[in-house]
Amino acid sequence: MKRTEKVQLQERVYQMLRKAGIVIAPEEQKNIEIADLGLDDIENCGLQVVVYENNDRYCAKELIQFPRQLCPEHRHPQIGEGNIGKQETFRCRWGELYLYVDGQPTPDPKARIPDKYREYLTVWKEIVLRPGDQYTLPADTKHWFQAGDEGCIVSEFSSASIDEEDVFTDPRVRRVPDVEPD
């Protein structure tokens, strides 16, 4: 992703946060993460993140998803002896999130998935999160999510976050910084 595009997307995220009444500091605004996951298809697939705090004990972030944007299926694996994998709680602050986890597949799910991403989504038990709703994912369990038609803002509370260790089902995904100079 080119830097000019990244800056435009950061501004869009900032305006969504403003609309939801969520204040971030100027330094945080500059550092909004635009994760296109190496797919170069940010409108359909990726995520935007403001990391508030991430230390070896806990982590807190704001996730901002554009309308119908997909975060593809992944899990947070065990890391060494002392960490059984990241456990995380999603709390919806604004908009609507469709979250999918292992279990009985939900008939007629709300997600709308482009064909090119569908085959790598293997868990289909749906949890719908609206403002004030939350859901806690056990460590090392597969999940994916898509925002509703307006997008969404979700607070993520978790144990320590080590994004580069995430295991994605889709082999095309790369969870790496992805900015090219203009």
Add this chain to the structure above:
Amino acid sequence: MKRTEKVQLQERVYQMLRKAGIVIAPEEQKNIEIADLGLDDIENCGLQVVVYENNDRYCAKELIQFPRQLCPEHRHPQIGEGNIGKQETFRCRWGELYLYVDGQPTPDPKARIPDKYREYLTVWKEIVLRPGDQYTLPADTKHWFQAGDEGCIVSEFSSASIDEEDVFTDPRVRRVPDVEPD
């Protein structure tokens, strides 16, 4: 505290959250904690809490302080072998918080403390938190805080929270549920 008083205070907290655009679920609204710390002086001293999640790895809460309400000095001590004490991050969402920690005392601090509580406040290095500001307290360190003139709402992200183990400097404080039937 009598139950009718508690319900009124819960409604006041709920209205503050609404004003700040923070949505909580009906069950959370019913369970808003009004902690008067055994002092029966909630307007001046105590705290109000919505616990979103508290498990053995991490915790997330919303703290809602009434105007100029004091949370008295305390620390979160080591608990057994595996827990060096609770580490916590305060992130201001609305209003203003004056936080005090160990270090060079701040001249002319913003806190205004009733005489009866002053002698048990021993750390006076001031940190002012406004919306978008945050501060992380190391485990087992003394701190206290007071809201500004409008009150405040602060997100607390932390390691596991075991409130009943908190050590307060003021021996009059009791961190226990405090509702009497009417």
